[in-house]
Amino acid sequence: MATADRVLVVGGGPAGLEAARGIADLGTPVLLVEAKDALGGTPWESYATLTPHLAPTRELMAEVKGAVEGHPLIDVRTTTRVVASEGVAGNFQVTLEHDGTRVVEAAGAVVVATGFQHFDPGRETQMYGYYEYDDVITLVDAERMMQAGQFVRPSNGAPPRSVAFIQCVGSRDRRIGNQYCSKVCCGIASKQSIEVKHLVPDAKVFIFYIDMRMYGFWEDQLYWKAQEEHKVNYIRGIVTEVIKKGDQLLIKGEDTTMGRPVEVLMDLVVLSVGMEPSAGTLEMARIFQIPREPHGFLATVGEPLDTVSTPVPGVFVAGAAAGPKDLEDTVSMGGAAAMRAVSLLRRLVAQSA
């Protein structure tokens, strides 16, 4: 059977957008499938600004989103799901569903860019009270408030006088089954702490952390910037409990630098929730029979020298579907997956000629 000269990209977030644009810019047609009704993925939907420069997400992403939406070689299908796949590299027959109608489309290669979902802190509700107390929120809730240009206590709509970020919620935690570090939460919390100070200059802001994983340039772009320019306080410690006290939240735990218990009252608590494979990622694992690595994300082969090839020939992965990734990882993988997918189609065509 002839090689289908088209690549299916599943997922329209930063990884899928970059992969789709890259493939199309290389001259190969793309079928881009997104389950939601708009492209952009989690950042477009929920993040006010992006690390490391705190630039507005929608301004920054508009270029790639527009390039994809306007590209003559990219067929964008929103509110569409991949529900089945048959065939092999060079000729996958993929069933798509849109509005209850199913169609089968051919693709020579597939890039899975279905990303992650945030850890649901309900699974730790007894510790941190996310579903019990209005003023316990997640990083994502904070971004949504900041998208609207405000940062207030949900309980009363007033600016918080004190804010505590609790790191590693749903990460580095064997009890809940997520042993890995989610990589980006230290950077995002530090970014948000700066934004809190922009929006509520008088607020006291604390970040409770186990290790501060501000790798590379984040060291001074975010970590020292937060401390020196914005007077954010980093406290190395383990928070064991958040309980309601009056109209505030009492944080109990241990300051591991000082080696003593800590109890502080806060107006607002932000849980730095980690990454888990999204439902779409698990679904693509099943449909394309992609093995999952020990943490549950899509497996890749050839680590560390190949970040995008899955064990299934012709199926590539980009972004956080393969594990916790920052935006730089994600777009680099999108570009690398584009290169690999187009190269594969070239090779298959050459072999069959």
Place this chain on the structure above:
Amino acid sequence: MATADRVLVVGGGPAGLEAARGIADLGTPVLLVEAKDALGGTPWESYATLTPHLAPTRELMAEVKGAVEGHPLIDVRTTTRVVASEGVAGNFQVTLEHDGTRVVEAAGAVVVATGFQHFDPGRETQMYGYYEYDDVITLVDAERMMQAGQFVRPSNGAPPRSVAFIQCVGSRDRRIGNQYCSKVCCGIASKQSIEVKHLVPDAKVFIFYIDMRMYGFWEDQLYWKAQEEHKVNYIRGIVTEVIKKGDQLLIKGEDTTMGRPVEVLMDLVVLSVGMEPSAGTLEMARIFQIPREPHGFLATVGEPLDTVSTPVPGVFVAGAAAGPKDLEDTVSMGGAAAMRAVSLLRRLVAQSA
């Protein structure tokens, strides 16, 4: 002037190899220039094994190295340097020097993959005694010993009974001008600590760190594996001094978890030296007029949504020439740069048609 249908890749390490193979697999000819007499870069030359799976470097890199060396579209020039460049995107005229002879070659786009060099601990010699004491070595010296299948004290050739890794040597240090974190040293030290225990099972191994930046899957692949399976001890602290005492080394500093001074005798000290731009990277910045970002590495534009485009049209960067990168970053960037370079040539050809 017609677009030159060829990409110059400068540097034959993991980033340059991946970029070269990617470009050639997309059907575009590559001119790959490497200053040394063999491809493979720093890992091939000096690293016994690679993070995160401790696989032998040369086994792992043989595939991409062989693919590049045998590729009909890749013209490999070793012991060759780029010494000048004129022209613009689509038609760079690049002067190469080999054995004292200069030739001018045309390239439509350029990928700079000239990497990093390790921080020279001589710049901190008063603190850690690298040039004074035989048994103070760097991560690189350790890798070279491990390549030869051994791990001994240089002073007497005997296996060390105790080994201390000191993290952040030349990183996160304003005094020496390197404010950034070098990203990979926590992972490499943890990897090496496991290898020390393989080679010298009775050795006691300590890692003195400020923050342990074992992001993502390194958390359990390296950090917990070192502690639980190999009994490596992680001590959060600042080492202020290494001095000779008898035939051992006295490490003085502060254990910041316990909040008390620490003084321990060690047989061998490994300095976890960070990354700085290599001489070749600085040279390429000059020749191609690529601005340097505030830490001295090659600047990129469009962060975080583009990791490989420099401010100079037609000139891309991959790997640690753009800042501290792990191997995954590096190969993803290599693939992404391949995609961008070939896309650019396609666009230029289309525009001129």
